Amino acid sequence: MIKRSKFLSSILLFFTCFSFGITASKLHAEEFEVKDIRVDGLQRVSAGTVFSAFPVNVGDEVDSVRLVEASKNLFKSGLFTDIKLGREDNDLLITVVERPSISKIEIDGNKDISTDDLMDGLKSAGMYEGQVFQRVTMERLELEILRSYVAQGRYNASVDAEVEEQPRNRVAIKLNINEGDVASIKHINIVGNSAFSDEELLDLMELKTPGLFSAFTSDDKYAKEKLSGDLERIRSFYLDRGYIKFNIESTQVAISPTKEDVFLTLNITEGPLYTIRDIQLKGELIVDEDEIRRLVLVKEGDTFSRRLLTTTSDIISRRLGTEGYTFANVNAIPEPHDDNSATVTFFVDPGRRTYVRRINFRGNVNTADEVLRQEMRQMEGGSASTNLIETSKSRLERLGFFKTVTVETPAVPGSADQVDVNYSVEEQASGSLSASLGFSQDSGFILGFNVSENNFFGTGRRVSMGLNTSKSVKSARFSYLNPYYTVDGVSRGFSVFAKETDFDNLNTSAYILDTIGGSVTFGYPINNFSRLNFGLTATNDKLEAGDESALEIVDFVNENGDNFDNLTVDLSWTRNTLNRGLFATQGLSQSFSTNITTPQISDLQFFKANYRTNFYQPVDRFHKWVFRLRSDIGYGDGYGDTSELPFYENYFAGGMGSVRGYESNTLGLKGTQSPTDSSAPRAFGGNILIEGSAELIFPIPFVDDQSSMRTALFFDAGNVFDSSRDYNPELSELRMSTGISFQWVTAIGPLGFALAKALNDQEGDDTQIFQFTLGQNF
Incomplete structure (x- = not known):
């Protein structure tokens, strides 16, 4: 009996070892006490690794069964291709053959899936340089890579792995990938639709059959992700139009034998059209039910629309959020009836009122936290208000310091009624609206030392200083503005300046104007969007008329002199709801300003008033296509002893x-030249300005980050008029143009150019097709 048992144990040991690649030699089946354990064949793997995976220690009593189990554990480590156990007296001998290590991995032939992505996939599966090579893993990865290509419609893709043995038990792996071509959709068949035609449903899909522009758009190339998106669009289309029981029964994707063509079949069930019978509100409403009902976008008798119900739920949730119920949950549940009507019930679960524990800022490397905190309308310790949190976000965006601003309100761990408000910002250059080096067609090269920063050393204060020179303007200036002179948001600023302008180089009538002065301004916030500003500006203006000056200039100097000291009172009102300070995509900004010189104190008595607007309306929900309207209206005149607006204060256009x-x-009336002046008359400007433009802003193809650049199709119209010379505003006198423009905030300042076509230029107008500027405001 004992001998038979030993025989069976030996047989068991042999077959088990054979199945795991383990060979037993000189190993007897009887039990023995292990006096020592020796390991042979190790190259990279340490002996400690072997001992930790081999559950037999010196002094243990072992038999064949235990040794087999111990060998299994060691083999499972995946480090060895062969394990041999032997016995020498009572010493246990373990001879191993290590698996080779990966010395190098190369990937060739891939274009659609980047090498980095493929390498990341290999690494996550345990295949990277220095790691142990296992062929089973290699084969599994080949299949995964093929699945990735098949999901993109590349059914004839192939992956061939070459394994080259190298010295010191290493291997080099090379993946040769043939991506193949994306299968083209030859036919899309929709079965089961009657309410809407095939053409209407096919228009909803991103996937198309080959068309005129398919070579450029690749919309006829099959991809699993695109099909999933198309199915969801069709489902939403039906649900938004009353088909509550719409269902996509199945989709079939058939591939041609050549694996180059795909045939899609969509089987759908439309169901009946449903209208809304009744609207009910259930749950804890918190606010008055009548107020909530006013927020509901559908009414009894309307066609059922999932989109309107979802939007209504969001609106109600936001309304509850303003009361501090940040995690309010509102679900709209339709209950269909047999008469093709449905009762819609809004289940309102406000949750617990939440309070803000802490407001945190991330990403503001250069901007101090205090600057961002000044814009907060949501306060720490207060009830969390969705409206105030979003208003604070909008105020950060309007600063113009950041490319993007995002906000999250995570719950505080361990607290049921507290949240943190985390604002994440991405900073951008905030001093790029003015530069020290530039060029424009009007002023030529602009050279000099110039620093202009809207976020000076991250303090949120605006500082500008510099010396600039060009062929038309020489200037020195310094200005400072503190938007939060007081904690209530009262701003204070001042500036000093000196400027010499040679208008002979600016397409206008020839004269030289020297100005020196200074100003102080204060601003008061009315609300989150509006401000009142007032200030005083003192200037000394000196005129120098030349031989080619217009007669109007000569007459003005003869009547009023050529040296003027003026004190101007500046008043303005602004309202800004734009979503960004730079390159806005939504909102309205408008301002009204007036400047009037003080009587008795000033040498000249005149006033100017301006009204400006900028309106942005997104065309799509991603704010990539945006419609913009701009207007600028100005009027000025003299009063008291000054009969008209001084000519050097005139408006200009073009x-x-x-x-x-x-x-x-160059637009508007030209100046009257003296009889002895043979040069062409030049623009003289006027006391009335009317300008406007309409733009369609569109995304730039193949550019991912468009936060600092934009392109637009535009239509401009405008002119300047002069009531003192009986040139009054008339629609027929407005000059119009159309074209395309590009703007880009570069490291040295903004670059802007336009290709424009004048639509109704008249004799004497100076047109220009290509216009650009670099390093100046646009």
Whole structure:
């Protein structure tokens, strides 16, 4: 009996070892006490690793069964291709053959899936340089890579792995990938639709059969992700139009034998059209039920629409959020009836009122936390208000310091009624609206030392200083503005400046104006969007008329002199709801300003008033296509002893930022030249300005980050008029143009150019097709 048992044990040991690649030699089946354990064949793997995976220690009593189990454990480590156990007296001998290590991995032939992505996939599966090579893992990865290509419609893709043995028990792996071509959709068949035609449903899909532009759009190339998106669009289309019981029964994707063509079949069930019978509100409403009902976007008798119900739920949730119920949950549940009507019940679960424990800022490397905290309307310790949190986010975006601003309200761990408000910002250059080096068609090269920063050393204060020179303007200036002079948001600023302008180089009538002065301003916030500003500006203006000056200039100097000291009172009102300070995509900004010189104190008595607007309306929900309207209306005149607006305060029009397609400052009446002056008359400006433009802003193809650049199709119209010379505003006198523009905030300042076509230029107008500027405001 004992001998038979030993025989069976030996047989068991042999077959078990054979199945795991383990060979037993000189190993007897009887039990023995292990006096020592020796390991042979190790190259990279340490002996400690072997001992930790081999559950037999010196002094243990072992038999064949235990040794087999111990060998299994060691083999499972995946480090060895062969394990041999032997016995020498009472010493246990373990001879191993290590698996080779990966010395190098190369990938060739891939284009659609990047090498980095493939390497990441290999690494996550345990295949990278220095790691132990296992062929089973290699084969599994080949299949996974093929599945990735099949999901993109590349059914004839192939992956061939080459394993080259190298010295010191290493291997080099090379993956040769043939991505193949994406299968083209030859036919899409929709079965079961009657309420809407095949053409209507096919228009909803991103996947198309080959068309005129398919070579550029690749919309005929099959991809599993695109099909999933198309099915969801069709489902939403039906649910938004009353088909509550709509269902996509099945989809079939058939592939041609050549694996180059795909045939899609969609089987759908539309069901009946449902209308809304009744609207009910259930749950804890918190606010008055009548107020909530006013927020509901559907009413009894309307066609059922899932989109309107979802939007209504969001609106109600936001309303509850303003009361501090940040995690309010509102679900709209339709209950269909046999008469093709449905009762819609909004289940309102406000949850617990939450309070803000802490407001945190991330990403503001250069901007101090205090600057961001000044814009907060949601306070720490207060009830969490969705409206105040979003208003604070909008105020951060309007600063112009950040490319993006996002906000999250995670719950505080261990607290049921507290949240943190985390604002994440991505900073951008905030001093790029003015630069020390530039060029424009009007002023030529602009050189000099110039620093302009809207976020000076991250303090949120605006500082500008510099010396600049060009062929038309020489200037020195310094300005400072503190938007939060007081904690209530009262701003204070001041500036000093000196400027010499040679208008002979600016397409206008020839004269030289020297100005020196200074100003102080204060601003008061009315609410989160509006401000009142007032200030005083003192200037000394000196005029120098030349031989080619217009007669109007000569007459003005003869009547009023050529040296003027003026004190101007500046008043303005602004309202800004734009979602960004730079390159806005939604909202309205408008301002009204007036400047009037003080009587008795000033040498000249005149006033100017301006009204400006900027309106942005997104066309799509991603804010990539945006419609913009701009207007600028100005009027000025003299009063008291001054009969008209001084000519050097005239408005001008034409050029970048005005009516593109016409040379800068050239629109309006020309100055009257003296009989002895043979040069062409030049623009003289006027006391009335009317400008406007409409733009369609669209995304730039193949550019991922468009936060600092934009392109637009535009239509401009405008002119300047002069009531003192009986040139009054008339619609027929407005100059118009159309074209395309590009703007880009570069490291040295903003770059802007436009290709424009003047639409109704008249004799004497100076047109210009290409216009650009670098390093100046646009």
